[in-house]
Amino acid sequence: MLDSVKRLIGLLVLLLIGAAILLLILQNPQRTQFHFLHWATPELPFSIFLILAFVLGILSVAILRVLRLGRFKGSRSD
Numbered sequence: 001m002l003d004s005v006k007r008l009i010g011l012l013v014l015l016l017i018g019a020a021i022l023l024l025i026l027q028n029p030q031r032t033q034f035h036f037l038h039w040a041t042p043e044l045p046f047s048i049f050l051i052l053a054f055v056l057g058i059l060s061v062a063i064l065r066v067l068r069l070g071r072f073k074g075s076r077s078d
Helices: 002-027 046-075
Strands: none
Touching: 002 046
16 A cells, blocks of 8 residues: 555656656747857757756766765775
8 A cells, every 4th residue: 555655656756847847848948059168059949958957967966976875885894
């Protein structure tokens, strides 16, 4: 019973995230281009850059967390 409730809550969270991303894409159709030093991105919808920033943030936090957990596991002496 508890597993099915957890699964349902997880599904609802995923649906909410998907709806938020869809809303973000629909509300930001304007095309934009970013320049950094001598590098320029292709002209893409602004929502793509926002989603890319979110994904890169999530990945960087996940990588730092894995590195931090690995450091603590290696320093333990039982």
